[in-house]
Amino acid sequence: MKKGTRRTPTTDAVEIIRRRYYEGRPERIVGLAEAEANDTVARKICKLRKRAGLTQQQLAKRVGTTTSVISRLEDADYEGHSLAMLRRIASALNKRVELRFVSAGRTTKLA
Amino acid sequence: MKKGTRRTPTTDAVEIIRRRYYEGRPERIVGLAEAEANDTVARKICKLRKRAGLTQQQLAKRVGTTTSVISRLEDADYEGHSLAMLRRIASALNKRVELRFVSAGRTTKLA
DNA sequence: AGCAGATTTCGCAAAATTGCGAAAGTTGGA
DNA sequence: TCCAACTTTCGCAATTTTGCGAAATCTGCT
Numbered sequence: 001m002k003k004g005t006r007r008t009p010t011t012d013a014v015e016i017i018r019r020r021y022y023e024g025r026p027e028r029i030v031g032l033a034e035a036e037a038n039d040t041v042a043r044k045i046c047k048l049r050k051r052a053g054l055t056q057q058q059l060a061k062r063v064g065t066t067t068s069v070i071s072r073l074e075d076a077d078y079e080g081h082s083l084a085m086l087r088r089i090a091s092a093l094n095k096r097v098e099l100r101f102v103s104a105g106r107t108t109k110l111a
Numbered sequence: 112m113k114k115g116t117r118r119t120p121t122t123d124a125v126e127i128i129r130r131r132y133y134e135g136r137p138e139r140i141v142g143l144a145e146a147e148a149n150d151t152v153a154r155k156i157c158k159l160r161k162r163a164g165l166t167q168q169q170l171a172k173r174v175g176t177t178t179s180v181i182s183r184l185e186d187a188d189y190e191g192h193s194l195a196m197l198r199r200i201a202s203a204l205n206k207r208v209e210l211r212f213v214s215a216g217r218t219t220k221l222a
Numbered sequence: 223a224g225c226a227g228a229t230t231t232c233g234c235a236a237a238a239t240t241g242c243g244a245a246a247g248t249t250g251g252a
Numbered sequence: 253t254c255c256a257a258c259t260t261t262c263g264c265a266a267t268t269t270t271g272c273g274a275a276a277t278c279t280g281c282t
Contacts, residue, residue, distance in 0.1 A: 176240075176241065176242085177242055180241070191238065191240090192239090193240085195240095196239085
């Protein structure tokens with residue numbers, strides 16, 4: 001990569017698109033980020049809990065909180081998940097949170 | 112799985128261990144969760160940013176925040192990452208956050 | 223219908239994270 | 253060494269998430 005005078009020149013397609021769409025418009029990024037299905041995290045927690053054969057109350061006890069909190073976390077509209085809480089839940093189920101930044105659009109395949 | 116009278120009986124090793132160690136001791140779980148290398152998330156962000164050839168300031172602009180915030184997120188000792196912020200960062204780099212709850216200890220293999 | 227267990231919703235206080243600017247500290251090159 | 257760019261640290265306000273209990277809903281079963 002050459003050190004650009006103004007800015008690193010790019011031949012990267014996604015980078016070009018990004019510049020067109022988001023540069024100088026942080027709101028868009030924030031919006032995008034929010035919009036992107038958190039939904040999934042909520043469902044994951046829910047499925048995980050059910051798969052473990054636990055009620056919200058039982059999970060709450062293990063996590064060290066209450067049912068209302070668990071319920072909130074499992075709510076598809078909830079957006080406020082913190083890594084800390086996700087980890088607590090994972091630990092309570094003998095799991096571990098794995099985080100990955102993958103190229104937009106692409107879905108990671110597991111072996 | 113049979114429906115247990117009191118509680119679902121288990122032959123699952125990790126589940127047995129979990130019961131011995133954590134049941135009724137939510138503090139332990141919280142502790143474990145905190146201890147578990149957040150470190151990694153910080154490094155991921157840092158590497159990701161550098162790989163994209165950006166300075167903290169440039170990333171900050173894209174994300175819609177300041178350098179001090181980025182610096183904090185990249186600090187290995189920082190534990191307060193929120194999914195919302197991680198997503199904003201991912202979006203700013205044309206990526207997406209993928210979250211997974213994997214069995215403790217096991218490392219996921221990619222295809 | 224009536225009951226017991228499970229989940230959701232409401233409200234508010236406490237705690238934690240983000241926002242932001244300024245100052246201090248680092249790093250690399252001229 | 254000096255300079256410019258980059259990163260880290262500090263403090264505090266603003267916003268957000270968690271904690272928690274009570275009441276309202278929902279579900280499945282008899």
